[in-house]
Amino acid sequence: MLLPINNVLDKKTVEQFRTALDKTTWEDGKITAGGQAKQVKVNQQIQDQSDLAIELGNHILKVLGRHPQFLSAALPKKIFPPKFNRYNNADHYGPHVDNAIMHLPDHQIMRTDLSCTLFLSDPKEYDGGELVIETTYGAQQVKLAAGDLILYPSTSLHQVLKVTKGARVCSFFWLESMVRDNQQREMLYTLDQSIQTLTIERGADDNEVRHLTGIYHNLIRLWASS
Numbered sequence: 001m002l003l004p005i006n007n008v009l010d011k012k013t014v015e016q017f018r019t020a021l022d023k024t025t026w027e028d029g030k031i032t033a034g035g036q037a038k039q040v041k042v043n044q045q046i047q048d049q050s051d052l053a054i055e056l057g058n059h060i061l062k063v064l065g066r067h068p069q070f071l072s073a074a075l076p077k078k079i080f081p082p083k084f085n086r087y088n089n090a091d092h093y094g095p096h097v098d099n100a101i102m103h104l105p106d107h108q109i110m111r112t113d114l115s116c117t118l119f120l121s122d123p124k125e126y127d128g129g130e131l132v133i134e135t136t137y138g139a140q141q142v143k144l145a146a147g148d149l150i151l152y153p154s155t156s157l158h159q160v161l162k163v164t165k166g167a168r169v170c171s172f173f174w175l176e177s178m179v180r181d182n183q184q185r186e187m188l189y190t191l192d193q194s195i196q197t198l199t200i201e202r203g204a205d206d207n208e209v210r211h212l213t214g215i216y217h218n219l220i221r222l223w224a225s226s
């Protein structure tokens, strides 16, 4: 499932992020890529452990930590500290699959189940730069408004097309989910969203709402690892 989540950051916050990012130092994105990805990666990034990356990254994590739709869809166990990239002057990132295992700054490791891009440039600011994700239903092109985020399975082959005008600035990161299997996680998300709608329509004291909520939690018990 490719899931867009709108307005993760409001316009004012995006503006504050951009003011800081537009005047910071950017380095070659190849520095942090390995193997096959290094060969096809042509973009810029800011240093992962810089004060700015940590400050902005923590803000994103705080917002996501209380975002019901994100939490329901991702069921996150570990989230990689958000990174920041920029594509301009014909930058692009050729087709690749993200590494399965990532090393966290505290020397722990995590498995990547879901990949995220949080757009910090408005589509009007640049030409090209679509994130193209291969799915079982064909390639999907993603280009979202500034402040919106796309969540997609890390198992997917994906690429960022050449930016031919302007600049595409994003934050990107990965997460390990408590539910490893994409299909199980997607069913839990659909069930949870349906329960939320039903609860609004019928109230929390409704018999079916009670049963379905119980089933949701019991499926989590069966499928989640903490």
Ligand SMILES: O=C(O)CCC(=O)C(=O)O
Pocket (backbone or CB within 6 Å): 085, 093, 098, 117, 131, 158, 160, 170, 172
């Ligand atoms: O810029 C993006 O949207 C994705 C970047 C990416 O695929 C990566 O860094 O692995």
Ligand SMILES: [Fe+2]
Pocket (backbone or CB within 6 Å): 096, 097, 098, 158
């Ligand atoms: Fe990637």
